[in-house]
Amino acid sequence: MADLAAHAVASPRPGRSFRAGLLWVVPPLLVLLVLFFYPLSLIVREALAPEGEGASLLHIETVLRSREFVSGLYHTVVIAGSATAGCLVLGFVLSLVIAFIPFPGAPIAGRLIDMIIALPTFLMTLAFTFIYGSAGLLNGLLVDAFHLEQPPVDFLYSQWGVILAEITVFTPFVMRPLLAAFSTIEPAQLEVASSLGARPFRVIRQIILPASLPALLAGGSLCLLLTVNEFGIVLFIGAKDVITLPMLVYAKAIQEFDYTSACVIAVVNVVLSLGLYGLYRAIISHFGGGNAGRV
Amino acid sequence: MLAGSRAWRLAVWAVVLPLFAVLYGLPIAVIVLASLARTWNGALPGEFTLLHYAEAFRSDSLDALVTSLMTGAIASTAALACGTWAALALRRRVRLPARLLEAVFFVPSAVPSVSVGLGLLVAFSQPPFLLNGTRAIVLIAHFVLVFAFTFGNVTAGLARVPAECEQIAESLGARPFYRLRRVTLPLLTPYLIAAFSLSFALSMGELGATIMVYPPGWVTMPVRIFALSDRGAIFDAATLTTILGVATLIVLTVLSRVSSRAMLR
Amino acid sequence: MVDITAQEIERCAPLDGVRTASRTSGSRIGFEDVSVAYGGLTVLKSLTLTVHPGEIVALIGPSGSGKTTALRVVAGFVRPSSGRIMIGDRDVTDLAPYDRQIGMVVQNYALFPHMRVEDNVAFGLQAQGAPRDVIRQRVPECLAMVGMSAYGKRYPRELSGGQQQRVAIARALAPKPQVLLLDEPLSALDTQIRRAMIDEIAKLHHDLPDLTVLYVTHDQTEALTLANHIGIMRDGEMQAFGEAQALFRHPPTRFAAEFLGRANLLSVGGLTAAGPGEARVRFGGAELLARNPHNLPEGRDCLLCVRPHHMRFAGEGAVANALTGVVQSVQWQGDVHNITLTAEGESLRMTCVPMAVPPALGDQLRVCFDPSEVTLVPEDAPRG
Numbered sequence: 001m002a003d004l005a006a007h008a009v010a011s012p013r014p015g016r017s018f019r020a021g022l023l024w025v026v027p028p029l030l031v032l033l034v035l036f037f038y039p040l041s042l043i044v045r046e047a048l049a050p051e052g053e054g055a056s057l058l059h060i061e062t063v064l065r066s067r068e069f070v071s072g073l074y075h076t077v078v079i080a081g082s083a084t085a086g087c088l089v090l091g092f093v094l095s096l097v098i099a100f101i102p103f104p105g106a107p108i109a110g111r112l113i114d115m116i117i118a119l120p121t122f123l124m125t126l127a128f129t130f131i132y133g134s135a136g137l138l139n140g141l142l143v144d145a146f147h148l149e150q151p152p153v154d155f156l157y158s159q160w161g162v163i164l165a166e167i168t169v170f171t172p173f174v175m176r177p178l179l180a181a182f183s184t185i186e187p188a189q190l191e192v193a194s195s196l197g198a199r200p201f202r203v204i205r206q207i208i209l210p211a212s213l214p215a216l217l218a219g220g221s222l223c224l225l226l227t228v229n230e231f232g233i234v235l236f237i238g239a240k241d242v243i244t245l246p247m248l249v250y251a252k253a254i255q256e257f258d259y260t261s262a263c264v265i266a267v268v269n270v271v272l273s274l275g276l277y278g279l280y281r282a283i284i285s286h287f288g289g290g291n292a293g294r295v
Numbered sequence: 296m297l298a299g300s301r302a303w304r305l306a307v308w309a310v311v312l313p314l315f316a317v318l319y320g321l322p323i324a325v326i327v328l329a330s331l332a333r334t335w336n337g338a339l340p341g342e343f344t345l346l347h348y349a350e351a352f353r354s355d356s357l358d359a360l361v362t363s364l365m366t367g368a369i370a371s372t373a374a375l376a377c378g379t380w381a382a383l384a385l386r387r388r389v390r391l392p393a394r395l396l397e398a399v400f401f402v403p404s405a406v407p408s409v410s411v412g413l414g415l416l417v418a419f420s421q422p423p424f425l426l427n428g429t430r431a432i433v434l435i436a437h438f439v440l441v442f443a444f445t446f447g448n449v450t451a452g453l454a455r456v457p458a459e460c461e462q463i464a465e466s467l468g469a470r471p472f473y474r475l476r477r478v479t480l481p482l483l484t485p486y487l488i489a490a491f492s493l494s495f496a497l498s499m500g501e502l503g504a505t506i507m508v509y510p511p512g513w514v515t516m517p518v519r520i521f522a523l524s525d526r527g528a529i530f531d532a533a534t535l536t537t538i539l540g541v542a543t544l545i546v547l548t549v550l551s552r553v554s555s556r557a558m559l560r
Numbered sequence: 561m562v563d564i565t566a567q568e569i570e571r572c573a574p575l576d577g578v579r580t581a582s583r584t585s586g587s588r589i590g591f592e593d594v595s596v597a598y599g600g601l602t603v604l605k606s607l608t609l610t611v612h613p614g615e616i617v618a619l620i621g622p623s624g625s626g627k628t629t630a631l632r633v634v635a636g637f638v639r640p641s642s643g644r645i646m647i648g649d650r651d652v653t654d655l656a657p658y659d660r661q662i663g664m665v666v667q668n669y670a671l672f673p674h675m676r677v678e679d680n681v682a683f684g685l686q687a688q689g690a691p692r693d694v695i696r697q698r699v700p701e702c703l704a705m706v707g708m709s710a711y712g713k714r715y716p717r718e719l720s721g722g723q724q725q726r727v728a729i730a731r732a733l734a735p736k737p738q739v740l741l742l743d744e745p746l747s748a749l750d751t752q753i754r755r756a757m758i759d760e761i762a763k764l765h766h767d768l769p770d771l772t773v774l775y776v777t778h779d780q781t782e783a784l785t786l787a788n789h790i791g792i793m794r795d796g797e798m799q800a801f802g803e804a805q806a807l808f809r810h811p812p813t814r815f816a817a818e819f820l821g822r823a824n825l826l827s828v829g830g831l832t833a834a835g836p837g838e839a840r841v842r843f844g845g846a847e848l849l850a851r852n853p854h855n856l857p858e859g860r861d862c863l864l865c866v867r868p869h870h871m872r873f874a875g876e877g878a879v880a881n882a883l884t885g886v887v888q889s890v891q892w893q894g895d896v897h898n899i900t901l902t903a904e905g906e907s908l909r910m911t912c913v914p915m916a917v918p919p920a921l922g923d924q925l926r927v928c929f930d931p932s933e934v935t936l937v938p939e940d941a942p943r944g
Contacts, residue, residue: 120500
């Protein structure tokens, strides 16, 4: 039945029951208000008007102008941007292969992707220590092969180490919506294009890429959010000069007991994250959940 | 489909498969190998040993595993109850207030975990809620961090429960709670299990908020692993990571079995 | 679409004639000036309709005509923006669906997939708090009623579409509702099973004469076979309502004539009265005699409604209502021949018993019809 009304359940004349129904949302909302929004508001209060002092913007200015904050913000943005770009490229290529050039081990690859999503992020960093660390597998191989004095590979304890680890960990979050989007492309469409003489790259550019654009945007913005918020990877790499905003919040609060500065930085971090989250939701709702493959 | 010729296809595989193996297969293999290695100075571990595992199950690390499992189970159960409640309350409400409330429930998933931890630390170190230094604060942190994901998953599941079944139940005289218990929740079960699985996995790997708020007696696996790795005991760290990973995957596998049985029925 | 021939339709008299409230103890369904609007869009426009106790009323119309909305208003899933819904003597407009005591069957069966067949059937009784022994007795009874006794322990996914729909009907009837709402119940089934199910529903209603049924369908065969009265819906409005046979024989509007039984409609003019309830009209050069049940005024241009199966071959002599046409197509459909003619620039379809030697394309054919079987229909007012 295509009657307009067939699927509408909400009544066209909302009675008392409608508003009363919405009251059911109060208990979980209350839980969240106490456990999440109340603490969040205290962070903002502490940042704006530290306990025992009056409201002063001087302190905020000091923190925001400090070298460690500027460098933290810089690293956060650079790492998030580079890692997201890497995730998009890698995720697109891997998804393309899994979806359209199926190979014998494809199901296992799919499982592995799901597993990576379920496992803690720092696992990758720890593994990188064994693979790319100064006494790791790669350096061991190279030193043995070329009889070197010093381990030649030394990028792990820089921001490149963080970026590589984040690319590895977060690429699956791009692949999920992409694979969902690819599965909606009709094989017949690709076959027709190929039969008309289009080469693979042309097919990718003209058919696959446009169809997967919403998923790419959604996956990309989600990736940005996750990389801006990532803490475990940065902590485990533990490079002195690679400090991101979450790392800075941790260092200020736990190592220096400077809660006020921690709160100021946290507010900046939260605002940045909420902005990215807004972007992600906007993309999802603009393209409709189905196309963008909500995670 | 895409690659026209066989040679082309083989070329693609030759590039992508090793890439995949190096990126995803190798790290996992390396962690497992390291957990079994006595020394590792060359390309491969020198000697294999089960010493790290014996150590892991003897020391505080076993406590950490139990702590993590309990934290994950409690926080995920609470999040499932709360998230399902919220999802049911907002179901099929298309007006603006409901849409805004939905956005509110999603906000915790956007906030960095360290900031969530900092907030809890600030909020619950002062009256009226004095929870700092208790286990409860860790559970709360995990609950807050997984809640939005549970809410999202249950909301998505509810959208797939056929409206017609529920309406027929109503026409047959089922009042809202009876219908919820006998029709909606049973049809929702697979999605509830999936939601629980995701939040359990997230909780098992949570580090940022936990490291901000954990009390001495309630050390989770990730915190313990970081402590070991920070001390340079990377083989023990690898062992615990393996145990954590295996424990998580076992729980997820069991849950997905249960879920597929629920789906079949 | 099942298209049983029109002869068949006329053979099937309405089930038991029209019942009246005095003969049965069932409940009526009453729409009292019911409108439904979503946003600015009115999907049901002041519908007033009574389904008498024990009667089957079919609402028939194309997609988007508002017929399903009308049914869902009775079920309580759509609230009217104005007007009242009555079930029996109760005003149920503000009652929740679970307080209305109705049975409902929908197109896609909507059986509870996680319950066995018997639990599906027991659901309504359990929800309404029936005692255990009543349920134990009633469930097998209902399964037997629809011939599904052997399937109680199965799960819905193990049944065919037709079987699932039988279970859905048993489930709806188990709590003994006074009112049954059927929303395109047979549309998801294939032709063979659908025919069998029409017979089943007819038999079921024969066994449950008190049951008041509102039947929504887009299939005229189901409506004509099962319903006492038929309402034809279009654009949220009831276009025509009447006793099934009368509506078929004397459609009150062009839309009713076309939608119910695909009639030939000839544009005719110069209406003059000719005897009681009859009128003479001009069709090109020919003068035709027809029934005028709607008392169209003299001189009016109108439509002449001729059912394809009422057209006959005319012999040589002088016959009333004779037309000469040119054969445009001849189709053999097994039990009938369909012939299309053009006469006076209009196309005419006729069906007749299969012929050994059918007319050839381009042949001149003289056809006629009985004045008592053709009806004058007013041209619809311009819409919009």
